[in-house]
Amino acid sequence: MPARRLAARWVLPIAGPPIEGGAVLLGPDGRVQVVGPDAAVPRPPEVSGEEFAGGMLLPGLVNTHTHLELTGFDLAAPEPDFASWIGRVREIKESRSAEEFLAAARVGLSDCYAAGVTTVADTGDTGSVIQAMAEAGASGIAYQEVFGPGPGQMAESLAGLRGRMETSGRFAVGRVRLGLSPHAPYSVSGPLYAAVAAWAARDELPLAVHLAESRAESELLQRGTGPFAEAWRRRAIPLPGEQPHSPVEWLDRHGVLGERTLCIHLVQTGPGDVERLARRGCAVAHCPLSNAAHGHGAAPLARFLSHRLRVGLGTDSVLSVTRLDLLAEARAARALSGIDAESALELCTLGGAGALGLDREIGSLEVGKWGDCVVLRPASTGGSPAERALQAGRDDVIATFVGGREVYRAEPVRS
Numbered sequence: 001m002p003a004r005r006l007a008a009r010w011v012l013p014i015a016g017p018p019i020e021g022g023a024v025l026l027g028p029d030g031r032v033q034v035v036g037p038d039a040a041v042p043r044p045p046e047v048s049g050e051e052f053a054g055g056m057l058l059p060g061l062v063n064t065h066t067h068l069e070l071t072g073f074d075l076a077a078p079e080p081d082f083a084s085w086i087g088r089v090r091e092i093k094e095s096r097s098a099e100e101f102l103a104a105a106r107v108g109l110s111d112c113y114a115a116g117v118t119t120v121a122d123t124g125d126t127g128s129v130i131q132a133m134a135e136a137g138a139s140g141i142a143y144q145e146v147f148g149p150g151p152g153q154m155a156e157s158l159a160g161l162r163g164r165m166e167t168s169g170r171f172a173v174g175r176v177r178l179g180l181s182p183h184a185p186y187s188v189s190g191p192l193y194a195a196v197a198a199w200a201a202r203d204e205l206p207l208a209v210h211l212a213e214s215r216a217e218s219e220l221l222q223r224g225t226g227p228f229a230e231a232w233r234r235r236a237i238p239l240p241g242e243q244p245h246s247p248v249e250w251l252d253r254h255g256v257l258g259e260r261t262l263c264i265h266l267v268q269t270g271p272g273d274v275e276r277l278a279r280r281g282c283a284v285a286h287c288p289l290s291n292a293a294h295g296h297g298a299a300p301l302a303r304f305l306s307h308r309l310r311v312g313l314g315t316d317s318v319l320s321v322t323r324l325d326l327l328a329e330a331r332a333a334r335a336l337s338g339i340d341a342e343s344a345l346e347l348c349t350l351g352g353a354g355a356l357g358l359d360r361e362i363g364s365l366e367v368g369k370w371g372d373c374v375v376l377r378p379a380s381t382g383g384s385p386a387e388r389a390l391q392a393g394r395d396d397v398i399a400t401f402v403g404g405r406e407v408y409r410a411e412p413v414r415s
C-alpha cells in the first residue's frame with residue numbers, strides 16, 4: 001500500500017495536546033511514521049499528500065458495542081417492556097436469510113466508516129459480521145454469541161457454538177479477531193456461562209457479556225420474579241434459584257469476570273459491584289443512549305472511571321438507537337458524568353482501545369500504531385479543539401482511513 005501524508009488545521013493525537021496546523025505520515029505498512037506540526041513532518045516526493053484546510057484529524061473512533069447483523073431492521077412500535085422487546089428481536093431475526101444477514105453486515109460496516117469508526121467490537125450469532133469484516137480488511141473483534149437459559153440445553157448450545165467458531169475462525173485474519181459472547185444472564189444458564197468462560201480462558205479468547213442492563217434481569221436473578229421469570233416459566237425453564245445480591249455477583253460466581261471480559265451496559269450496578277469489577281480487571285462497554293432509550297436508567301460512569309475500570313463507548317444496535325453515532329454517545333457520557341470534553345473524546349478513542357485490550361495498536365495517533373484516522377469538520381462554535389470535535393455530528397465526517405487506507409469519503413458539499 002502506498003504511504004500517505006495527511007495535514008489538517010488541527011491534529012488531535014489524544015495521547016498528547018492538540019497540534020494546530022499538524023500532519024501525519026502513514027507508512028506503506030499502514031502505521032503512523034511521524035505525527036507533529038506540519039513543518040516537522042517530512043514530505044517524501046513519492047508520497048501522496050492531502051491537506052484538509054479546515055478539518056480536524058483524530059484517531060479513528062472505537063465502537064465497543066455493535067450488532068451489525070441487525071442493520072436495516074426497524075422495530076417501529078415502542079416496546080411494552082424489555083423482556084417482550086428481546087422476544088421480538090428474536091422473532092424478526094428468524095425472518096432474515098444468511099445472505100440478507102451478510103448484506104446487512106456489509107452495510108453496517110460501511111455505516112461505521114461513514115461515522116468515523118475504524119474499530120468495532122461486535123456481538124452476533126450469524127457469523128455474517130466477521131465475514132464482512134474479513135472481506136473489508138477491517139479492524140475489530142467479532143464475538144460469537146451463544147444462548148441457552150436451560151441447564152438441559154447446555155450440550156446442544158456448546159455443540160452449536162463449536163460449529164460456528166470453526167466456520168468463523170477462517171475469517172479471523174489480519175486485524176479481525178474472534179471472541180465469545182455468552183449473551184446475557186436472562187438467556188444463558190450458569191453452567192453454560194462457566195463452560196464458555198473456561199473455553200475463553202483456555203484459548204485466550206476475548207469475552208463479551210450483556211450484564212446488569214435491565215431491572216427485569218436483576219429481578220429474575222435475585223428473586224425469580226418479573227417478565228423474564230414469567231417467560232422462563234412458560235418455556236418450562238428452571239429459574240436460577242441462587243438469589244445473588246446482583247447480576248454482577250451472579251456472573252462472578254460462574255467465573256466469567258476477568259481481564260478479558262468486556263461487560264456491556266452495567267446499569268444496575270451498586271458500589272460493591274464496581275469494586276468487584278475493578279478487582280477482576282473487567283472492561284466496560286458503556287452505551288448511554290441505548291440505556292436511556294430502553295428506560296434502563298443511567299450506568300454509574302463516574303464511579304467506573306474513579307475505580308479505573310477500562311471504559312469504552314458503544315452504540316448498541318440500530319434497534320436501540322436509530323443511528324450509530326459514537327460522538328453523540330460521548331456527549332451523552334459527558335452529560336452523565338461531568339467529565340470534560342478531552343476525557344469524553346478519550347473514551348471513544350483510546351478508552352475504547354483499552355477496553356478491548358488493543359491500546360498498544362490503536363486509539364491514538366502515535367508512532368508505530370495503526371494509521372486509523374478520521375477527518376472531521378469541527379463544529380463552528382467556539383471552545384477548545386476537543387470541544388469542537390465533540391460537538392461535530394456524524395454528517396461532519398469528511399474522510400475515514402483504516403491502516404492508512406481510505407475507507408470513506410463524504411460527497412463534496414454542493415454550493
Ligand SMILES: [Zn+2]
Nearest residue numbers: 067210316317
Ligand atoms: Zn447489545
